[in-house]
């Protein structure tokens with residue numbers, strides 16, 4: 001098979017690591033960018049020359065103007081997708097409309113409004129046991145479940161109204177009681193009519209993604225495979241049941257797009273200098289109590305500098321609580337969900353999890369994003385091991401049961417911080433010595449080189465180290 005690079009990118013922790021920035025760079029020279037997994041639960045910022053918007057289904061590499069493919073592993077909500085296509089292609093500031101080269105796999109599972117109703121129903125059932133997963137309520141679990149039951153229509157059915165109607169009738173018959181219990185008033189006839197109209201508009205974009213991507217790759221052009229979420233949320237290897245449905249590993253990327261395992265030449269794991277997660281579930285290095293987040297005020301832009309100055313002084317004097325430190329990091333790194341707007345939970349970088357991530361995924365390189373957000377902290381902590389019931393867990397392992405994971409205690413290494421502004425630094429060796437030491441510790445824990453270092457929110461604020 002082909003010799004061109006096939007580059008996979010996945011999140012190492014709870015999603016929202018800033019994969020998009022790395023994808024943007026890689027997409028400049030790629031033949032296509034393929035969104036492989038997840039659904040409209042993901043959210044990432046797409047930056048075009050004259051427009052910035054939050055996308056959920058389009059690959060974040062859409063900005064680069066290469067072919068954007070939505071592979072079979074993605075659950076496709078046609079209303080959401082058409083909205084993103086309209087936003088993307090709408091005339092920009094100069095009145096010129098943008099063209100979008102998009103291909104959506106005809107075998108991808110179709111997301112229906114009914115799935116969101118079912119999600120409400122099943123989250124209520126789960127609440128009794130685990131406070132719910134904290135789902136984004138985009139129907140991910142129910143889509144996977146109904147596909148596993150062979151009751152879920154595929155994207156290709158959008159262009160075959162009669163067949164689609166049969167699928168909708170079967171689905172409705174199977175789930176009518178749960179749909180009724182969650183307030184559904186949409187009948188199969190109503191949904192069939194709505195989907196026929198959407199199918200008409202989506203038809204030009206529907207096709208065989210696997211074959212097209214394989215062809216591009218065989219023709220010698222590089223292919224970028226973009227994951228969704230991060231491994232904490234992986235249904236097998238994450239903190240189940242506080243997980244999503246799409247797979248979040250490199251293996252998941254290949255499963256989602258249909259390229260052979262042997263194709264993947266580069267495996268980039270993206271890790272953020274501040275660990276975050278949204279929704280419920282274990283988070284050993286968390287700073288503060290997530291139950292208090294709903295009441296935490298958002299800091300408006302005008303007050304940001306004063307807030308940061310005062311908080312830093314308090315933190316560095318050793319007078320801040322964990323809750324305050326977590327709040328500071330949330331504000332400093334703008335950790336608020338792109339899909340739901342929820343406050344993200346924040347904590348120190350979790351090296352013990354990263355070691356586990358590396359064991360499962362064998363990344364060839366890492367990207368460390370948002371390093372600039374640590375500036376000014378006198379001391380930084382990194383988790384180097386987990387302890388459970390007074391014993392260190394073997395490196396690269398985590399408990400399988402969430403009830404055990406919730407009892408895990410992090411073991412920290414403390415390092416000195418730096419005060420210099422690194423937002424304009426373009427070379428690793430121009431970083432402050434403390435920042436280099438921090439990076440080197442993370443590399444040592446993961447046993448993997450950090451090749452990409454995020455130094456600010458803009459695309460160009462990225463140090464890319466040459467390969468050894």
Ligand code: IMP
Pocket residue numbers: 014015016041042043133134135136137138139140141228229233242243244245277278279280
């Ligand atoms: P679901 O995928 O919407 O069912 O949500 C399951 C869990 O994954 C919840 O804790 C969500 O908050 C989390 N989640 C889903 N998508 C994302 C994402 O893109 N970033 C971070 N967390 C996510």
